[in-house]
Amino acid sequence: MKISKVLTAYATQDGDGVSISRIPGFDGKYLDPFLMIDELKSDDKKDYMGGFPEHPHRGIETFTYILKGGFEHRDQMGNKKAIKAGDVQWMSTGRGVMHSEMPLADTVDGLHGFQIWINMPSLDKMRDPRYQDTTQNSAPSFTNTHGVTLKALAGSWQFESETLTSSLQGLAANALLADITLPAGKSVHLEPLSQQKVMIYIHSGSIITSDDQTIPAGKLLILEPDSNINITSEQGAGVLVLAGDPLNQPIAHMGPFVMTTQAEVQQAVRDYQNGEFGKI
Template structure:
């Protein structure tokens, strides 16, 4: 079985979004190796001034978002009447489809705030479907503890470990994906089988890991080559997001919160938003 190695390492960079919320961001709108994912934002702070304004009401079209909180709460409200508040360890998924207008407001838990939002592209055939939303509280996330210092949490899709397939609660996505969180102490290892048709990447949010002889540190995204096997070693106490999915071989045109396939579609989306016809009432 071919073990995946690292093809490329991307460094996150400081940015801000919403009402001045400070984040670390990695985006791959123009990077085919990143597909089907588009962007990953990491929100981490113990200072309320970094995020207190949150993400007031704003639109999206053509993407899905997955928000995952390690520490802190995250409140979602949208035009469909959905309201969800994540607790530590929970996740929420939203498919914007043809259009959604929502707000997202983070809040500390025990003086900590640490979470992620992932943008996932939608294929052209699904970009204009009705919007959807689901949240998953921490007790709904699939977990497998190998010992007290080695834990895998499966948020979306399926992951096979030592012949056992673990299934996450999120299966209803626009493109097949597997999204997981590996939390490990120094010296721990992790191995799994991945779908060979999936592109895969690792985001290290804590510590330092080794992938087939290459070191990846906190704040870096490792893009993996093709293969079926994955083998990781924690060089320090570490946390790693595993992101994998079927790549979408279509043009990507990005304008703010909108991701479509052509500039004409982007212009139509802007016009729809200005005319109040972006969303389904």
């Protein structure tokens, strides 16, 4: 496994005072086609109970994955869903979405989850929004004889003899996502993916790479193109694998809007102020 870069998540807040760990990529240097990886992980309600009240998006895809706890999602398209532990949600915002994500009232054991932003090709940024989740069709998973589990969050994955196909298909930039759980003392090997950008985010425990580096939680490994994935964990670990094809296009970013020019961002602001994004 060949690692080209290691990035570290930093503590920040978003929404109504929600504490998160973030790896941003709005400069397009390292994460393209991904824009941001936010991890929400706390057993203290005051870190997340403010949630994310009603707000707009344009020009991105939001990908939410919950490991513990949950949120209620609402949007102007009429979707109202409880996204709980194990669930995945994908929203291709296109020309505009208004939505909110608020912690479920019955969340008692803390919250652990992700919101990941994927950039959209410039030609698709003004298409109609799309919404999908796995609440009725769970993300498929397979556990091998060593107890290693791969859960296909989006796209199709080959894990040993098993082909795992998520119900979430057609993400921007050919994006794929999976969650891998390694028991203590176990390893996982995946052949190179076809996508040019492949990254590994450690969200639990720690891993040991093929060159004997120990990498703790909160780190993002960016692999060289065509690299395989070969990791071990002494104490056990959970990792996200993110893959996609870089868009190599300009990024104009202002808050919840990501377009390719500043003029497009300014138009998004005007459209939002004029009420063209609708209401929940």
